[in-house]
Amino acid sequence: MIELNGAAGEGGGQILRSALTLSVLTGQAFRIRDIRANRSKPGLMRQHLVAVQAAAEVCGAQAEGAHVGSLQLSFSPGAIRGGDYRFAIGTAGSCTLVLQTLVPALLFADRPSTVRVAGGTHNPMAPPAQFLQRAYARALADMGAAVGFELHRFGFYPAGGGAITAMVQPCGVLRPFEWMARGARVAAYAESFVAGISANVARRELDSVGAAMGWEGSQLRERGLPGEQGPGNALLITLEHEHVTEVFTAIGEKSIPSDAVARAVVKDVRRYLASEGAVGEHLADQLMLPMALAGGGRYTTASISLHARTNAQVIERFLPVRFEFGEQGGVHTCLVEAASAYKPPAQRSAVPVK
Ligand SMILES: Nc1ncnc2c1ncn2[C@@H]1O[C@H](COP(=O)(O)OP(=O)(O)OP(=O)(O)O)[C@@H](O)[C@H]1O
The missing domain is CATH 3.30.360.20 (RNA 3'-terminal phosphate cyclase, insert domain)
Structure with missing residues (x-):
């Protein structure tokens, strides 16, 4: 059982979301305490709860503490299953953050998947739908993943009511990629x-x-x-x-x-x-989990956020990878190293345990 402190580092919902994705993929159970403890509304909000429920549904997990406001959660995953899923946040909570929890996991499912999430599509402090369509999907494609996002309807705070579907093709394995310069x-x-x-x-x-x-x-x-x-x-x-x-x-x-x-x-x-950095602040933290699954990769960016460093620490708890951050002439670099790329259980001899 991996024990996580939800208030560590930047202390946001990302700790939970990365843990969910990697628990589903590696089969390792985790327990997290003090979820978003330093936030003005601590604990699981609707968006985080739906991420937990969605992660549980795609792998038949057991989850304890999955309710709004909960500061603790235990999550014991089962085997991931591709398929057609639908989730509703029920508020203007971010659909895109729920999708980013599931998409990297479903890349390694037994068959193609679609995931439709209803809620907010254009929220402050979360990627808008077009970010997923243009920035995130392109970077995943660089690593060999075929993922598409369809925006059916916009959803703004406070009404929500938007909807996005992710279409995910299993990729077998992700390949390392380097984004060192943005180019012309x-x-x-x-x-x-x-x-x-x-x-x-x-x-x-x-x-x-x-x-x-x-x-x-x-x-x-x-x-x-x-x-x-x-x-x-x-x-x-x-x-x-x-x-x-x-x-x-x-x-x-x-x-x-x-x-x-x-x-x-x-x-x-x-x-x-x-900046000479190839990727912006947000793509920088969102690339880290797929890069770790690819077993390698590197990018340059204007600065490495506390959010990104916290994310690296969570990823390192689940996968045998090591992140390294450097800086030269005002440009920051993030490098991830691993002995090999992540492979789903059917293809690997043992679940990587740290
Ligand atoms: N304008 C934006 N464009 C793209 N991505 C964004 C944007 N704003 C925020 N993000 C991304 O959204 C994610 C937000 O994670 P964070 O943990 O802060 O969210 P949260 O679950 O709402 O948590 P909390 O409320 O606890 O901070 C990060 O991956 C961040 O890079």
Whole structure:
């Protein structure tokens, strides 16, 4: 039984999600205490609970302590089964974070899977659906994984009501990959999605982005959505480079002027472009688990977050891998080393136990 402290390091829901994915894959049970203990609403929130329930369903696990507000959880996994799954968060909690818990596990299932999750699709502090479609799926494809994401309907806080489906093909084994430079620019554009609020919001946000970035015409895309998918607003900037695609996001709120929403996303884009790092802050922490499964990999980024370091520590508890972080000339590197790539139980002689 692996014992985890849910308040260690950055102390967020990621500790739980990485543990769930790796428990399903390695067959190792775990117990976690002090889940999100330092957060203003500690313990399991709906999004985390659905991640637990979803992970349990895909492998027939036993879970104790799986209820909203719970600070402790025990999880004993069974064998993973591919198939067609549906989960509903029931609030605007993030669908994408639930999907990121299941997708790496289902890559090693016995057959293809689809997973439809209903809830929030464009939340602050979580990847928006387009991040999964453009940035995350592309990086997984670099490692040999065929994963697609379909956004059926937007879901914004507080109503939720959005839905995304992940389509996952078993990959057999992931291959190590290196993202050391982003390469030449292929495309750059901003999109403002508005649902149930004035189209002027989108226009003002895009005008501000255009002025700040020197962009015009088709680089500034107004995306009006059916009113019943709102009210809500998300401003996204996508940068497609030769080797990496990044998506930067700001979620509009009633109390925040359009100009401030635009400034927030432009600041993140400028920070990324000012660095030689290939991947942005969020992709950096999301690549770590698949890289560990691939048994190797490396990337450069502007800085390594506490979130990423905490994630590395959790991954190292489940897999015989070692993360190393370095820095040269202001560019940070994350390297993962392992004797071999992860293989599902049918292909390996023994479950890797640390
Ligand atoms: N704008 C964004 N674009 C892409 N990914 C994002 C963005 N904002 C946050 N993320 C990702 O969402 C994940 C959030 O993890 P985190 O543990 O903070 O979430 P949580 O479960 O909501 O936890 P908590 O509320 O405990 O902090 C991280 O992988 C982070 O990189």
